[in-house]
Amino acid sequence: MNMSLKINVMNVMKYGKLLYNFPIKIKYISIDKNKSTNYVKNKMVGILIKKQIFKKAVHRNRIKRLFRSAYLLNKYLLEDNINNNNKIYYIVFIYQGSFLPTFKLINCSLNKICSYLKFFVK
Numbered sequence: 001m002n003m004s005l006k007i008n009v010m011n012v013m014k015y016g017k018l019l020y021n022f023p024i025k026i027k028y029i030s031i032d033k034n035k036s037t038n039y040v041k042n043k044m045v046g047i048l049i050k051k052q053i054f055k056k057a058v059h060r061n062r063i064k065r066l067f068r069s070a071y072l073l074n075k076y077l078l079e080d081n082i083n084n085n086n087k088i089y090y091i092v093f094i095y096q097g098s099f100l101p102t103f104k105l106i107n108c109s110l111n112k113i114c115s116y117l118k119f120f121v122k
Helices: 006-015 057-076 076-084 103-119
Strands: 017-021 024-032 045-049 087-095
Touching: 006 024, 006 045, 006 087, 017 103, 024 103, 045 057, 045 103, 057 087, 057 103, 076 087, 087 103
Parallel strands: 045 087
Antiparallel strands: 017 024, 024 087
């Protein structure tokens, strides 16, 4: 669940397609495996939380933990379509809210947005 390459994150933020369901925004980009020579997995996932909104690292880390657990529960919505395609997907989840969320809010929002993404990934 780690997107370590800064260039990939910058490319996703600059050229990626956007889906939004409050308080989560998703930017994603797909690349053909044939065009890319250095790929590791079928998908790479990242989580971004603005430091200007949440000043304390404790709050940002808590939101990231909520995202990770909600993503693990909902990733089956994406797995079938992503594994069958001959593409690599870079997905960035961006938290847009200005308040500390509950797991229920993150899970519902992530479930809806992963369902939307399932139809756009084809």
